[in-house]
Amino acid sequence: MNTADYKGLFVFIQQVDKKISSVSxxxxxxxxxxxxxxxxxxxxxxxxHGVTELSSRLAKYGADRVIVVxxxxxxxxxxxxxxxxxxxxxxxxxxxxxxxxxxxxGRDLAPRVSxxxxxxxxxxxxxxxxxxxDPKDTSSDRILHMTRPAFGGxxxxxxxxxxxxxxxxxxxPGVMQRTAVDNPKEAEIEAFPVAGLDESINIDILEIVKxxxxxxxxxxxxxxxxxxxxxxxxxxxxxxxELANALGGTISSSRANVDAGWIEKDRQVGQTGKTVRxxxxxxxxxxxxxxxxxxxxxxxxIVAINKDPSAPxxxxxxxxxxxxxxxxxxxxxEELKKLAAEKVN
Amino acid sequence: MNIIVCAKQVPNTQEVKLDQTTGRxxxxxxxxxxxxxxxxxxxxxxxxxxKCGAKVTLLTMGPPQAVEILREGLAMGADExxxxxxxxxxxxxxxATSSIIAAAIRKMDYDLIITGRQAIDGDTAQVGxxxxxxxxxxxxxxxxxxxxxxxxxxxxxQYEDRYHKIKAKLPVVITALxxxxxxxxxxxxxxxxxxxxxxxxxxxxxxxxVDDAKIGLTGSPTRVFRSFTKDLKGKGQIVNVDTNESVExxxxxxxxxxxx
Numbered sequence: 050m051n052t053a054d055y056k057g058l059f060v061f062i063q064q065v066d067k068k069i070s071s072v073s074x075x076x077x078x079x080x081x082x083x084x085x086x087x088x089x090x091x092x093x094x095x096x097x098h099g100v101t102e103l104s105s106r107l108a109k110y111g112a113d114r115v116i117v118v119x120x121x122x123x124x125x126x127x128x129x130x131x132x133x134x135x136x137x138x139x140x141x142x143x144x145x146x147x148x149x150x151x152x153x154x155g156r157d158l159a160p161r162v163s164x165x166x167x168x169x170x171x172x173x174x175x176x177x178x179x180x181x182x183d184p185k186d187t188s189s190d191r192i193l194h195m196t197r198p199a200f201g202g203x204x205x206x207x208x209x210x211x212x213x214x215x216x217x218x219x220x221x222p223g224v225m226q227r228t229a230v231d232n233p234k235e236a237e238i239e240a241f242p243v244a245g246l247d248e249s250i251n252i253d254i255l256e257i258v259k260x261x262x263x264x265x266x267x268x269x270x271x272x273x274x275x276x277x278x279x280x281x282x283x284x285x286x287x288x289x290x291e292l293a294n295a296l297g298g299t300i301s302s303s304r305a306n307v308d309a310g311w312i313e314k315d316r317q318v319g320q321t322g323k324t325v326r327x328x329x330x331x332x333x334x335x336x337x338x339x340x341x342x343x344x345x346x347x348x349x350x351i352v353a354i355n356k357d358p359s360a361p362x363x364x365x366x367x368x369x370x371x372x373x374x375x376x377x378x379x380x381x382x383e384e385l386k387k388l389a390a391e392k393v394n
Numbered sequence: 395m396n397i398i399v400c401a402k403q404v405p406n407t408q409e410v411k412l413d414q415t416t417g418r419x420x421x422x423x424x425x426x427x428x429x430x431x432x433x434x435x436x437x438x439x440x441x442x443x444x445k446c447g448a449k450v451t452l453l454t455m456g457p458p459q460a461v462e463i464l465r466e467g468l469a470m471g472a473d474e475x476x477x478x479x480x481x482x483x484x485x486x487x488x489x490a491t492s493s494i495i496a497a498a499i500r501k502m503d504y505d506l507i508i509t510g511r512q513a514i515d516g517d518t519a520q521v522g523x524x525x526x527x528x529x530x531x532x533x534x535x536x537x538x539x540x541x542x543x544x545x546x547x548x549x550x551x552q553y554e555d556r557y558h559k560i561k562a563k564l565p566v567v568i569t570a571l572x573x574x575x576x577x578x579x580x581x582x583x584x585x586x587x588x589x590x591x592x593x594x595x596x597x598x599x600x601x602x603x604v605d606d607a608k609i610g611l612t613g614s615p616t617r618v619f620r621s622f623t624k625d626l627k628g629k630g631q632i633v634n635v636d637t638n639e640s641v642e643x644x645x646x647x648x649x650x651x652x653x654x
Contacts (some may be wrong), residue, residue, distance in 0.1 A: 165529030169615030201407025
């Protein structure tokens with residue numbers, strides 16, 4: 050394989066019910082930064098049915114071009130038609146780099162595409178960078194350095210794909226910054242029909258059931274009040290929720306409380322949950338296992354309240370309070386409410 | 395019905411600690427276990443066996459000591475176990491690993507192949523779908539429930555905000571979430587038999603048909619360039635005072651940072 054034949058950076062745009070997932074915008078933004086290092090265009094690859102009009106939203110974050118495969122077989126995500134459509138695009142256009150969100154779709158689609166085109170894939174990256182394949186040799190190719198947590202978040206590993214193309218990565222949602230570019234241009238839109246996609250359908254989707262949550266998505270929250278085992282009982286999440294309400298945020302949780310059935314899985318922060326970077330993260334009764342820290346240590350301000358002064362959460366906290374969170378939190382909420390009432394008066 | 399379950403022996407990453415002064419990983423004394431998602435997959439297979447009769451084969455790829463999880467599988471109720479072990483398999487990334495496992499499965503009878511969604515040491519979730527890709531089979535990832543109806547399988551497939559109930563014709567590859575099934579305990583008799591009479595088949599490089607260019611280090615498109623421990627951010631301001639003073643401290647910081 051002549052790696053020099055592969056050029057450009059592609060981002061798989063995930064849309065569900067004709068709504069682009071936020072990780073896809075994050076990846077277009079990140080892709081823009083990486084592509085500028087290499088003098089590449091950023092191409093967004095949008096798969097779906099009746100989705101062409103979504104293309105215009107991608108230029109704002111730095112997409113130069115949008116390739117659209119619009120086909121009834123792509124209406125709802127299914128592994129095989131999506132794999133086939135994306136593989137055709139990759140084989141025809143020969144990108145150097147392809148990025149996917151590490152979502153329940155991306156982590157299903159990317160391995161199948163990588164298997165079909167026989168290239169490498171690095172999962173769940175949290176940092177991407179362009180550097181020489183051999184940093185000591187400035188005549189070596191400038192390639193993608195993909196860094197990801199491994200060993201349950203205990204170590205970080207930087208992975209390269211030196212001799213196969215495209216270089217492919219899935220990237221954790223919520224990690225890359227979504228930033229609108231200055232002076233966005235209009236993106237070129239290219240329709241890319243793939244013949245016979247309906248023949249690729251090899252499953253029946255009998256039913257689609259959406260989970261409805263009245264609460265704010267923890268990845269969108271500016272303030273998170275997060276509970277660990279130290280809150281003592283499932284009903285104490287209500288106490289945290291009152292603080293979250295007073296601060297205009299929402300509640301999240303450590304894995305232990307999710308596993309214990311105290312709170313829904315979509316509230317879980319950490320290696321096997323979601324990655325969050327709110328303006329402020331208040332960890333209440335969370336000891337701070339490395340798997341938890343992996344999901345929240347990029348938060349702007351970290352506050353920890355824990356009885357155990359040796360809890361690892363204090364190692365990452367900007368402000369720590371050694372004490373019982375179930376005593377501190379209600380008092381704090383009360384004071385905040387008083388302050389808010391004074392402001393109104 | 396023939397069910398093949400793929401499992402991996404992993405270090406129990408929950409028990410790994412970092413040396414706070416050197417920042418090094420303390421690997422000593424970390425127990426090895428059957429990867430939790432894989433164990434849920436094995437349990438789901440055993441439940442199908444209990445319900446409608448099936449032959450359950452558990453396979454793993456790894457060093458000779460990976461046989462431990464196969465013995466555990468036998469003690470839980472697996473009918474046959476297979477260890478894929480060879481120096482030539484060492485250094486395989488997910489693509490090469492899946493090529494080796496797929497080559498082994500090609501020699502076996504199967505109606506259903508179950509892998510765990512992801513292993514707790516690598517967390518890639520790639521090997522299951524890549525096995526399916528090499529075998530040209532349907533894969534259904536993130537399975538939370540499954541049932542067999544004649545020659546079809548019906549799977550509850552999880553997404554972040556929804557699930558799809560999917561029906562597919564066998565054979566298929568399923569990747570199991572831990573929620574799929576709660577693993578049973580080994581029985582004392584099962585443990586006894588697993589160690590005394592349990593047969594472990596071992597296949598090496600010569601036992602499978604696969605291109606040398608697709609396995610091991612040579613067959614792996616990705617390379618680990620370096621690995622390192624994360625720098626923990628500097629310790630902030632910690633107070634150990636009574637509740638009222640703690641609240642005052644936090645309010646003051648919220649003001650300073652314009653949170654309130």
